[in-house]
Amino acid sequence: MDNGAVYDVGIIGGGIIGLATAMALVQSGVHSLVVLEAEGRLAAHQTGNNSGVIHSGLYYKPGSLKAVNCVAGREALVRFCQEQGIAHQACGKLVVATRKDEISALDALEKKGLANGLKGLRRLRAAELKEYEPHVAGIAGLWVAETGIVDYVTVCEKYAGIINVGGGEIRLNFRLKRVKKNGRELVLHSGHDEVRCRNLINCAGLYSDRVARMCGVKPGLQIIPFRGEYYKLVPARQDLVRNLIYPVPDARFPFLGVHFTRMIAGGVEAGPNAVLAFKRQGYHRWDFSLRDAAQLALYPGFWIMGSKFWKMGLGEFYRSFSKKAFVRALQRLLPAIQTADLNPGGAGVRAQALAANGSLIDDFRITEAERMVHVLNAPSPAATASISIGRSIAAIALKNFALRR
Numbered sequence: 001m002d003n004g005a006v007y008d009v010g011i012i013g014g015g016i017i018g019l020a021t022a023m024a025l026v027q028s029g030v031h032s033l034v035v036l037e038a039e040g041r042l043a044a045h046q047t048g049n050n051s052g053v054i055h056s057g058l059y060y061k062p063g064s065l066k067a068v069n070c071v072a073g074r075e076a077l078v079r080f081c082q083e084q085g086i087a088h089q090a091c092g093k094l095v096v097a098t099r100k101d102e103i104s105a106l107d108a109l110e111k112k113g114l115a116n117g118l119k120g121l122r123r124l125r126a127a128e129l130k131e132y133e134p135h136v137a138g139i140a141g142l143w144v145a146e147t148g149i150v151d152y153v154t155v156c157e158k159y160a161g162i163i164n165v166g167g168g169e170i171r172l173n174f175r176l177k178r179v180k181k182n183g184r185e186l187v188l189h190s191g192h193d194e195v196r197c198r199n200l201i202n203c204a205g206l207y208s209d210r211v212a213r214m215c216g217v218k219p220g221l222q223i224i225p226f227r228g229e230y231y232k233l234v235p236a237r238q239d240l241v242r243n244l245i246y247p248v249p250d251a252r253f254p255f256l257g258v259h260f261t262r263m264i265a266g267g268v269e270a271g272p273n274a275v276l277a278f279k280r281q282g283y284h285r286w287d288f289s290l291r292d293a294a295q296l297a298l299y300p301g302f303w304i305m306g307s308k309f310w311k312m313g314l315g316e317f318y319r320s321f322s323k324k325a326f327v328r329a330l331q332r333l334l335p336a337i338q339t340a341d342l343n344p345g346g347a348g349v350r351a352q353a354l355a356a357n358g359s360l361i362d363d364f365r366i367t368e369a370e371r372m373v374h375v376l377n378a379p380s381p382a383a384t385a386s387i388s389i390g391r392s393i394a395a396i397a398l399k400n401f402a403l404r405r
């Protein structure tokens, strides 16, 4: 497209949600679109640093956007991987209760899974756990056959290929800094370049609230970055884990607890800690951004959340600095694991939306505005659910925007 051209749709963010949305639009016959990505590569943030799990749909409130899109998205993703020849495995996972007081939460999880239509659930007694994971210790468990593994960067590369073939464009190194409304057009400025479009879809992940404000839309929430820190099992000890081993999650928090995940490319990850990050893309313990930290400190919701969860937060910080404490948490599931079995792994930063009243926003949040759609909360399992979320956003765009096809 020449420089003077105006795109029908500008999509901000080349993570899995922006790309899945662009793919769905192209497949609906919309060709005048551009994906604008700040980094020099696609899937550079949440998508490229995630655990590679194809979630089953076990954890989510029946009827929620997470539940509906996870189940539909999982089925669509597995089909997509089969069609496109992407390596993936439906290896299943084991959820393990290690304390009596977790049994009622395990019951609730099983009920949710059934309500969400999972067919491969099997409730296990202590002795049956070892059929699936010989080294695990627990008093009861739940086998979840529908869980799988994949590499989401490879998935994104395939989405990008379909966008390009369908006539859509992808521009890297375009960090949106300012949006100007010019009659029917939106002028998107990166500082050294500009792109014009008629409609905008915000899929900026960790920056989705800021992009909304740039567009003159009040997001009604703030993104709080939580860093997930991982270890890797040394090769000689990888046989301690066959597939995926998870604890029973604490229903008060949006995280799943430290677990073991076999990766599709080989190796086993253990983690994560979930530590508040003082920089939105802060992958290292000492990363700090004055702007990000000040924005946290000035947000009333942050202090309300802090007053509720400070104890848990301190525990996570402690585990972040103490490998011994981290190993103790893992030993609840796998008693044989030792400090020497773990090497430092990578980290990923989650965008967690927080309301001004201090409540963590659990479900996906997609907000419509004039000539815009803003994806303001797309945490896990959004990678699993991406094809379904992308289709839903494309449907909103086709309904609200006057798109040429």
Ligand SMILES: Cc1cc2nc3c(=O)[nH]c(=O)nc-3n(C[C@H](O)[C@H](O)[C@H](O)COP(=O)(O)OP(=O)(O)OC[C@H]3O[C@@H](n4cnc5c(N)ncnc54)[C@H](O)[C@@H]3O)c2cc1C
Pocket: 012, 013, 014, 015, 016, 017, 018, 036, 037, 038, 039, 042, 043, 044, 045, 046, 047, 048, 049, 050, 051, 052, 053, 054, 055, 174, 175, 176, 177, 203, 204, 205, 206, 207, 211, 228, 272, 347, 348, 349, 350, 351, 378, 379, 380, 381, 382, 383, 384, 385
């Ligand atoms: C540690 C971790 C583990 C996870 N594990 C799983 C899992 O196993 N399974 C699963 O289903 N989900 C998992 N998730 C969740 C999943 O990865 C995310 O929900 C999903 O990747 C969100 O995709 P996204 O496109 O919204 O965000 P992102 O992948 O973060 O993409 C947003 C993009 O927008 C770009 N951007 C931001 N601001 C601008 C701007 N101003 N201009 C231009 N571009 C901009 C960024 O550079 C980025 O590339 C995990 C997440 C994390 C962090």
